[in-house]
Amino acid sequence: MTSTGHGRSTSGITMRDVAKVAGVSVATVSHVVNDKPGARIGDDARRRVHEAVTELGYRPNALAKTLSQGTSRFIGLVADAIATTPFAGQIIHGAQDEAWKHGYVLLVANTDGNTAAEDEAIMMMLEHQVRGILYSTWYHHEITVPEALHQTDTVLVDCFAGGSGLPAVVPDEEQGGRSATEALLAAGHRRIAFINTTTPSPAQSGRLAGYRSALESAGLDFDESLVFPASPEQEGGYTATASIVDSRATAVFCHNDRVAMGLYDGLRERGLRIPDDMAVMGFDNQDVIAAHLRPPLSTVALPHYELGAAGVRRLLGLETPSTTHPQLIACPPIQRHSI
Amino acid sequence: MTSTGHGRSTSGITMRDVAKVAGVSVATVSHVVNDKPGARIGDDARRRVHEAVTELGYRPNALAKTLSQGTSRFIGLVADAIATTPFAGQIIHGAQDEAWKHGYVLLVANTDGNTAAEDEAIMMMLEHQVRGILYSTWYHHEITVPEALHQTDTVLVDCFAGGSGLPAVVPDEEQGGRSATEALLAAGHRRIAFINTTTPSPAQSGRLAGYRSALESAGLDFDESLVFPASPEQEGGYTATASIVDSRATAVFCHNDRVAMGLYDGLRERGLRIPDDMAVMGFDNQDVIAAHLRPPLSTVALPHYELGAAGVRRLLGLETPSTTHPQLIACPPIQRHSI
DNA sequence: ATGAAAGCGCTAACAA
C-alpha cells in the first residue's frame, strides 16, 4: 500500500466518534484526554474513554484546539539564510529543541535576505497565529527591523536593532575574544598577534576588545603593530602569514577558523610547525574545519544552538529580560591541539 | 513599546468585523478576500470590503480556514540531524522554498536520531493535520521506517526503505561518480586513482560503479589496485597519500571533499603540486572546504537543496512518480581549479 | 459526575 496521493492523511476520527464509542459526551472526552485539573470524572467513564481512544486510534486535531482556545502553539522562525552557512542549522536546531520542550512547534521560513519574501513570510506566520517570531540572521550584525514584525512578539537572534526596542540575543564577541587570548596567554605566550577582519562588525570590534582586555589583565601592553587586518577567509589568513612571521609573534589569534585554515597553509609552506613554532587560535568552531585541520584547531565556539534556544526562552518570557539590551550568550573556548 | 509578554499577538480582527464595517455579510467578505472564481460580487461591495480590510488591518486566520476546509497547508519535515551537518540546512531550504511556492508552510522537527523523539515528532505533525511528511536523513542510506509514518503521505528524502513502498528521493551516486571520473578523463588523465570510503553505503558502491563505468566508456581497464580504501575524512585522505603517490596515478578521485582536503595536506608535505603533479576531484561540494582549498577543489555536488524541493514536489503529487523506486537526483560536477 | 450548548474564525451550500 503506497501512501502517495491519498489526500486524507489524518485519521478522521473525531472526538465525537470517541464519545459515541465510549458512551459519554464530547465534553467528557475532552476532559479526560486533556487530563483537566478540576475534572471530576468517574473512574469508569474515564476508562471507557481511554479504551475508545486507543481502539479508534484517536488523535486530537491541534488546529481545532488552537482555534477554540485562541492560543496557538506555533513559533515562527524567519531566517535570512538557512543554507548559506552551516550555522543557521544550529540556530534552528536550538530553537526547535527548546520550543518543543515547551510544547511549541517551529514554523520555518527562509527569506534569502529578500525583503519581499521576508514580509510575505512574516504575514504568513501571523496568519498562522504564531505565538511569536524569532528573526534571525546568519551572522551577528545590526539590522533594520521589518515593519511587520511589530505586529507580534518577536525576538532578534544573532542580530539587533538599535532603537527598535526589540529583545535581542547575540553572541558575546568580547568575552570570546578574551577567552581566545587567554588560552594563548595560559600557554605562556607573551607576543600574541591578532589577525582581525577588515569588515566592520560586532565581531570585529568585540573580538578586538576582548583581545585587548585579556592582554591588559595579563599586564601586557597592547601593541597595535601586532594586529593585522585581513579578509575573513582562508585567503586572508594565507596572505597574512608573511607579516605574522615577520612580527616575531609566537602565537596568533585568528578572527575566525577560515582565516586560521589559510594561516595553516602559509605556515606549512614555510616549514613552520603548529603549535611548536606558532600557536594558533581560531574563532567560530566551524566543525568541518576546526576539528579536522592538522593539528586540530583550538578555537572559540559561536553558540548558535544556544542562541536559538535562548531566543525561544526569551520569546516565551522564560528568560529574565536582562536589563541591558542585547542579551549576550557566551562563546566557549574549545581546546584542541593548535596551542 | 517593547513587544514582550503581550500574549495576544494577532490582530484580533475577524471577518465579522470587516463585514460589519463594509456593511456586507461575512460570506461576501470571504468571497472577496479569497478572490473566489465564481463569485459574483458587486464592484461597490468589493471595494468596500477591500477598504475595510486595509482600514482594520484584517488578517485571515489560516487555522480557522484549514479547519473549515478540512485541508491543511502544512508539510512536516522530520530530520534526524538538522545541525550535525551543513547539508541538512540545504534540504530544509529546498523543501521550504518549494513548499512555499505551492502555498504550503514547513513544520520542522529534529530528532537527533532518537526514536522516541521521532515518534513524538510524527505524532505532533499528524495532530497538526500536515498534508504529508518529508522524512529526511543527513546522509544517504537505507532506513527502517517508523511505523507512525504510514498514517500519512510521506516521502523519504536522502534515504530509502526497501519494502516499505514509500517514495524516496536520493542523490544519483553513480552518475556523480561517473561525472567526477569523466572530468579527470577529459583533462587527459588515464591513470586515475580512487580513494573510496571504507563504510558500506550507497555512496561507496554508487561512486565506485560510476568510476568504473566512466573508465569503461573511455576504453580503460578497471584496475583494482588503483582504488584505495580510507576513512571518509581528512585523516583518511592524508593517510592515503603515500599509496596514491606510489601508485603513480596522475589524478585522484576522492570519495568526498574532506578526504581531498587531507590529500591536499599530504601532497603538499611531499612538495607535490595540484593540479600539475596531481589532479584531484572531490565529492559533496562542501562549500567551506571545496571553495576555499588552495587551489579550489573541483568536485561533484550533493544536491541537497534539490532533494528537499523534489521531496515536496513528490509529496504534492507534482512529480511523475518515476517508475523505478528511489527517484534519483543528479549530482552536478563543479569545476574549480584542482584539475 | 456528566452533558448540552455556545462559541473560536472561516467556508460553502443554499436561499433570497
Added chain:
DNA sequence: TTGTTAGCGCTTTCAT
C-alpha cells in the same frame, strides 16, 4: 449579487 446558516473539531461555561 448578497445574505443565512450549518458545520469544521474542540473547549468551556452552566445546568443537571
